[in-house]
Amino acid sequence: MLGKRLNYARKNKGYTAQQMADILGLSLTAYRFYESSKRSPNLETLVKIANILGVSTDYLLCRHDNPDK
Numbered sequence: 001m002l003g004k005r006l007n008y009a010r011k012n013k014g015y016t017a018q019q020m021a022d023i024l025g026l027s028l029t030a031y032r033f034y035e036s037s038k039r040s041p042n043l044e045t046l047v048k049i050a051n052i053l054g055v056s057t058d059y060l061l062c063r064h065d066n067p068d069k
Contacts, residue, residue, distance in 0.1 A: 001062045003037035009053040009060070009067060010035075023052055 010020055021031035033039040050057045055067040
């Protein structure tokens with residue numbers, strides 16, 4: 001479910017997967033692994049993603065359905 005939330009939040013903010021990978025200093029493949037749920041980001045990366053996308057980590061981790069902080 002994390003992957004789906006990442007994908008939704010990214011698209012909602014208007015970022016491409018390549019832009020997110022560049023901002024995070026990752027390869028496109030590594031970032032896509034997060035969105036496809038093949039891998040999970042470490043805590044530091046998860047917090048960076050949440051800050052970039054303007055959502056809470058709780059939202060990304062499916063602890064609640066409201067993407068607003």
